[in-house]
Amino acid sequence: MPVTIFDVAERAGVSISTVSRVLNNRDRVHAATRERVLEAVRELGYQRNALAQSLATQQTNMMGLVIPMVNDPFFFEIVRGVEDAATAKDYSLLIASQPYPAQEHRYLNLFRRGYVDAMVLIAADIQEHEVKQVIEQGVPVVLVQQYHDSIPSFGVDNYGGAHMMVRHLLDLGYRRIAYITGTDYTIDNAERLRGLRDCLAEHGLDLPDTYIARGDYRHGSGYDAMKLLLQLPDRPEAVFAANDQMALDAIRATKDYGLHVPGDIAVVGFDDISLAHYVDPPLTTVAQPAYELGYQSASLALEIVNTRRNGCRIEPKHVNLPTRLVVRRSCGANAK
Amino acid sequence: MPVTIFDVAERAGVSISTVSRVLNNRDRVHAATRERVLEAVRELGYQRNALAQSLATQQTNMMGLVIPMVNDPFFFEIVRGVEDAATAKDYSLLIASQPYPAQEHRYLNLFRRGYVDAMVLIAADIQEHEVKQVIEQGVPVVLVQQYHDSIPSFGVDNYGGAHMMVRHLLDLGYRRIAYITGTDYTIDNAERLRGLRDCLAEHGLDLPDTYIARGDYRHGSGYDAMKLLLQLPDRPEAVFAANDQMALDAIRATKDYGLHVPGDIAVVGFDDISLAHYVDPPLTTVAQPAYELGYQSASLALEIVNTRRNGCRIEPKHVNLPTRLVVRRSCGANAK
DNA sequence: TTTCGGTGTAAAAACGCTTTTACAAACTAT
DNA sequence: ATAGTTTGTAAAAGCGTTTTTACACCGAAA
Numbered sequence: 235m236p237v238t239i240f241d242v243a244e245r246a247g248v249s250i251s252t253v254s255r256v257l258n259n260r261d262r263v264h265a266a267t268r269e270r271v272l273e274a275v276r277e278l279g280y281q282r283n284a285l286a287q288s289l290a291t292q293q294t295n296m297m298g299l300v301i302p303m304v305n306d307p308f309f310f311e312i313v314r315g316v317e318d319a320a321t322a323k324d325y326s327l328l329i330a331s332q333p334y335p336a337q338e339h340r341y342l343n344l345f346r347r348g349y350v351d352a353m354v355l356i357a358a359d360i361q362e363h364e365v366k367q368v369i370e371q372g373v374p375v376v377l378v379q380q381y382h383d384s385i386p387s388f389g390v391d392n393y394g395g396a397h398m399m400v401r402h403l404l405d406l407g408y409r410r411i412a413y414i415t416g417t418d419y420t421i422d423n424a425e426r427l428r429g430l431r432d433c434l435a436e437h438g439l440d441l442p443d444t445y446i447a448r449g450d451y452r453h454g455s456g457y458d459a460m461k462l463l464l465q466l467p468d469r470p471e472a473v474f475a476a477n478d479q480m481a482l483d484a485i486r487a488t489k490d491y492g493l494h495v496p497g498d499i500a501v502v503g504f505d506d507i508s509l510a511h512y513v514d515p516p517l518t519t520v521a522q523p524a525y526e527l528g529y530q531s532a533s534l535a536l537e538i539v540n541t542r543r544n545g546c547r548i549e550p551k552h553v554n555l556p557t558r559l560v561v562r563r564s565c566g567a568n569a570k
Numbered sequence: 571m572p573v574t575i576f577d578v579a580e581r582a583g584v585s586i587s588t589v590s591r592v593l594n595n596r597d598r599v600h601a602a603t604r605e606r607v608l609e610a611v612r613e614l615g616y617q618r619n620a621l622a623q624s625l626a627t628q629q630t631n632m633m634g635l636v637i638p639m640v641n642d643p644f645f646f647e648i649v650r651g652v653e654d655a656a657t658a659k660d661y662s663l664l665i666a667s668q669p670y671p672a673q674e675h676r677y678l679n680l681f682r683r684g685y686v687d688a689m690v691l692i693a694a695d696i697q698e699h700e701v702k703q704v705i706e707q708g709v710p711v712v713l714v715q716q717y718h719d720s721i722p723s724f725g726v727d728n729y730g731g732a733h734m735m736v737r738h739l740l741d742l743g744y745r746r747i748a749y750i751t752g753t754d755y756t757i758d759n760a761e762r763l764r765g766l767r768d769c770l771a772e773h774g775l776d777l778p779d780t781y782i783a784r785g786d787y788r789h790g791s792g793y794d795a796m797k798l799l800l801q802l803p804d805r806p807e808a809v810f811a812a813n814d815q816m817a818l819d820a821i822r823a824t825k826d827y828g829l830h831v832p833g834d835i836a837v838v839g840f841d842d843i844s845l846a847h848y849v850d851p852p853l854t855t856v857a858q859p860a861y862e863l864g865y866q867s868a869s870l871a872l873e874i875v876n877t878r879r880n881g882c883r884i885e886p887k888h889v890n891l892p893t894r895l896v897v898r899r900s901c902g903a904n905a906k
Numbered sequence: 907t908t909t910c911g912g913t914g915t916a917a918a919a920a921c922g923c924t925t926t927t928a929c930a931a932a933c934t935a936t
Numbered sequence: 937a938t939a940g941t942t943t944g945t946a947a948a949a950g951c952g953t954t955t956t957t958a959c960a961c962c963g964a965a966a
Contacts (some may be wrong), residue, residue: 235937236683236708238922249946254924281707285625285684286922289951294621296664303650310646314639317667328632329665331653347572348621348952371617372572482848512818514850576954585916590954600914622952625921686920 237278245274251538257282280497288348296326297446297532298350298373300358303331307508308524309356312378315528316354322535325351347371352535354378354528374538381421386538386550388531392422395520396429399474399502402559404437408472408500408565412445414459414484422474423451426504430474445470449480456480460487464499470539471499472565476509478503478519485513485564497564516564521558528546530555532552573614581610593618619711621861624684632662634686634709635857636694636785639667642842644860645692647698648904649715651864652690662685683707688871690714690864710874717757722874728758728840730892731856734890735810735838738854740773742902744836748781750795750820752812756808759787759812762840766810780804792816796823800835807835808901814846814855821849821900825836832902842896854901857894858904866891 243250250269255452256271263271267529274280288294297320301309305568313329320327322454328350345368353368357379365385369375377387402409416423431441444466456475463470475481482505485495495501496517503510506521530553539549561567579586584603591597592607597893599607624630631781633656637645649665656663664686681704689704693715701721705711713723716832739747749766752759767777780802783795796819799806811817817839821831831837831851839846842857866889874884 236922238924250923251925252945252948255945260925261945262943267944279703279706281681281683282923283625283684284682285621285630286951287924289619289621290922290924292951303661305654312644317639327665327667329663345617347617348619367615368617420928463703463782470960509848512845513848572952576952586914586953587917587955591915594954596955597915598913603914619952622921623954625923626952626954628921 237280238283239280240502241278242271242274242280244279246270269377280515293559294326294349294351295324296350297347297535298353299327299329299356300353300360301329301331301356302358308522311524312356312528315525315530316532317528318525319529319532319536323533325536347373352376352533352539354531355380356528363528365559374535374537374542376538379422379533381552384550386534386548387552388490388527389421389533389552390522390527391554391557392425393429393432394554394557395504395522396474397433398429398557398559399504399518399520400430400433400566401428402561403472403474403500403502403565404433404439406472406500408566409439410445410468410470411439411441411472411474412463412470413441413449414447414449414456414463414473414480416449416451416480418448420451426476444470449476449483451477451479453479454483456483457487461491464488464491464493465475469499473501474497475501475503478505478517481517481519481564482509482513485515485517496564500566501564510560511562515564516562516569518562521560523555523557526555572619573616574619575616577614578607578610578616581614582606607818620827630685631660632664633871634681635663635665635692636689636696637665638694643822644841644858647690647860647865648854649883651861651866652868653864655865655868655872656789659841659869661872683709687746688712688875690867690871691716692864710871710878712871712874713759713868714802714863716871717888722870722884723888725758725888725890726858726863726869727890728761729768730890731858732810733769734765734893734895735840735856736766736769737855737904738893738897739808739810739836739838739901740769740775741810742836745775745901746774746781746804746806747808747810748783748799748806749774749777750783750785750792750799750809750811750816752785752787752816754784756787757821762812776855785812785819787813787815789815790819792819793823796820796826796837800824800827800829801898805835809835809837811837811839814841814843814853817853817900818845818849819855821851832900836902837900847898851900852898854903855896858897858899859891859893862891875891 239250239253248271251266252263253271256263256268299316302314317327350373353373355375355377362382365375375385375548377385379389381387400411413427420429433440447462449455449459460473463473473484475484481501484501488495488499493499503517503519506519510517510519541548575586575589578890584607588599588603592599592604635652642721653663686709689709689711691711691713698718703709703720705725711721713721715725716825718725722877736747749763772778783798785791785795796809799809809820811820817837820837824831829835839853839855842855846855877884
């Protein structure tokens, strides 16, 4: 049923190599012959079989992308960046979204050799040796928001962002600052907490254990954490949530508790999700260069593909992209 | 560099067909031989080349998905549905996101024969003949939120949803009801408008032209539309925006205008995006069964693949999934 | 002892392309 | 007129699998 290159060749009265050369603009082909081939292609509605082509050329022009399956605009922005970078180099995206908790089989197909020329793994819950295995198969991998030796990766300056944010809170006069944690084993969370601690320490302040409330980054977890903080005898003046999702929960919890943000207590977050400037009060937060993160990772991955093709090699290293403080109203500063 | 089935065969001292049979659990293979092959696979870290496998089997276990490149949680839910349905049948997703406005080349790769066994097109800006061409190549296509004769498709009951919503507004006592349109050439928009018109007509009411303000579904467009409506001499009592995004804009516009929602004017939307229950006031809207939409479309697509394999054929038809009214506070009803 | 169904394996033919090699035919230079 | 160079095309060799076909080998039945 499907029409192949042979059908075209027969129709045009040439050999398949001629058809191939016409289709790929390779070598010289007599103008008349070319026209006959093109005509045959048109008449038969021929489309190359991409699979066969990839098999022959050893190149798929596809990039694999593994992302956590969470409806987070932050990830969406990363994907946009990846997509743009891929498109710029004429690559398509093969996306596998990894559910929480990770079920191997769902994205394992992506790893099967041959399908993708390169991969970008975003905050993926994947064993290091699995990644190494993929790399050994000849597929360059770039990690986003995840760190492993000898694998190139991109992240954001969590430490600097948190530091900047806390500095801002201190400047506004707050002294009793609490933290709602993300999933505690993530480096992001650790770095943000470290930024907070260090900044406080630099100002001679301390972060008591009671001021660390556990969340898990997910929707809802900030609510309970905030309730705990609100009931503390020496209630904090400002609460820094490890991400915006939880900061919104915290604001909701505060309202439900009968207090006002930022009048009674300031709440700030991290990520700058699009919701952040919609809520009431608009959320002060740390913006991550999500799009950049995606764009640069994908670009690097494809660059590695390219340099490898020329026999070169790019040294793996980790790059932290800078974060940006976004001051809105939830911190008590009266920026618009 | 990459290890192939030949390497495994050599190492195990068997022929490649034996290796293949072991890997696919086909036919009987002597237990000892099988063990030797498996051992060789392990030692060499062999992974099958998926490309070659797909070429040989004429089946990729991949499903193509085209979605508009907009950060809309609604689409995200659809994708989740598609993903789940695909995963359930052991399929992977090849996602192409179509930017606004559509640039052909970005997702055209998906159409290239061989890469996907089936496709789901979500609200895609694609010519009918292009779709037909894909189908002729033997790849079943299912449309979501888009209608073409002789192509199976899923949509939501836009008419019913709008009707239901307007009925609700009428029940609340509003009589002067205005509409902020979506992109005017879409069927969704037309159906919602028709639902509104009919419902008003059933109650002996009319929709004056001045009560139809143009938007384009996109972020921001509802703001200007609302401004127009607010300045009308006989200001509407309630405004029905063609989607939530614009409804949120409308609420913002109303606030900026110095009026109160829902005190001075009610605002409702369509879609039930996740933002809808975060904003102040929480938005009354029509929920679409986004997840279901995705799940059912993907399931159907794969079912067609299957039945086709058995020589059968499924009649293409359009299915509308029911919508659901979500009453929050922006309509003036004091539901929580 | 010959014939006959299983078994287990190898060889070869797809799958649909690209690319290299080889070779005519048609030119240009001598 | 002959040798040397383009130019255009065909044939064949991959790419890495699966699957079909063929065929030894073995024990059991005749």
